[in-house]
Amino acid sequence: DTGVSQDPRHKITKRGQNVTFRCDPISEHNRLYWYRQTLGQGPEFLTYFQNEAQLEKSRLLSDRFSAERPKGSFSTLEIQRTEQGDSAMYLCASSSSGKPSYNEQFFGPGTRLTVL
Amino acid sequence: QKEVEQNSGPLSVPEGAIASLNCTYSDRGSQSFFWYRQYSGKSPELIMFIYSNGDKEDGRFTAQLNKASQYVSLLIRDSQPSDSATYLCAVRSSNTGKLIFGQGTTLQVKP
Numbered sequence: 735d736t737g738v739s740q741d742p743r744h745k746i747t748k749r750g751q752n753v754t755f756r757c758d759p760i761s762e763h764n765r766l767y768w769y770r771q772t773l774g775q776g777p778e779f780l781t782y783f784q785n786e787a788q789l790e791k792s793r794l795l796s797d798r799f800s801a802e803r804p805k806g807s808f809s810t811l812e813i814q815r816t817e818q819g820d821s822a823m824y825l826c827a828s829s830s831s832g833k834p835s836y837n838e839q840f841f842g843p844g845t846r847l848t849v850l
Numbered sequence: 851q852k853e854v855e856q857n858s859g860p861l862s863v864p865e866g867a868i869a870s871l872n873c874t875y876s877d878r879g880s881q882s883f884f885w886y887r888q889y890s891g892k893s894p895e896l897i898m899f900i901y902s903n904g905d906k907e908d909g910r911f912t913a914q915l916n917k918a919s920q921y922v923s924l925l926i927r928d929s930q931p932s933d934s935a936t937y938l939c940a941v942r943s944s945n946t947g948k949l950i951f952g953q954g955t956t957l958q959v960k961p
Contacts (some may be wrong), residue, residue, distance in 0.1 A: 831947075838896055841886075
């Protein structure tokens with residue numbers, strides 16, 4: 735199965751520490767997205783890339799969050815100086831921008847972050 | 851007003867019945883619409899998408915779109931206990947790749 739993969743699946747950290755998550759998209763997909771989901775809510779958009787270019791970033795995203803996709807393949811999401819409010823499931827999704835496509839996005843298993 | 855609204859439920863239906871899940875959205879420029887299923891503790895799984903007015907059927911699932919009313923729905927025929935999950939409606943607006951999600955509707959199918 736060559737679906738979206740994410741690593742780690744779980745991360746527990748102390749407040750103030752930095753954490754980094756990795757996402758590997760479906761191999762033929764050129765778009766990659768990061769979302770965050772808290773209990774009882776739908777996923778909330780954070781940022782997305784087309785190839786290596788970061789095309790959009792949520793206005794709600796703190797400067798403590800940064801994402802990269804240096805070679806247009808895998809992506810990393812870093813959170814600096816974590817806060818308890820950062821505790822959530824971090825979801826990565828990928829899609830193709832080629833035709834025909836309606837931008838169907840396929841999600842990875844997610845990384846569950848707990849900040850103590 | 852939220853951009854995408856769903857009734858959080860729970861919606862409870864007996865096994866074999868039709869479950870009807872509804873979603874409204876505020877952006878008239880929205881181009882495509884998606885339904886995801888999410889089991890507890892798991893990530894969302896795409897089950898259907900629709901982009902033009904009318905109905906789209908896939909097995910036991912039918913998605914319905916009415917752009918004039920800014921309304922999307924998902925019908926699940928012959929509901930099974932394994933359909934018990936949270937169903938997320940997501941909308942993509944023009945000129946962006948991001949999806950805006952509703953909070954999801956929890957469906958319970960009782961044997």
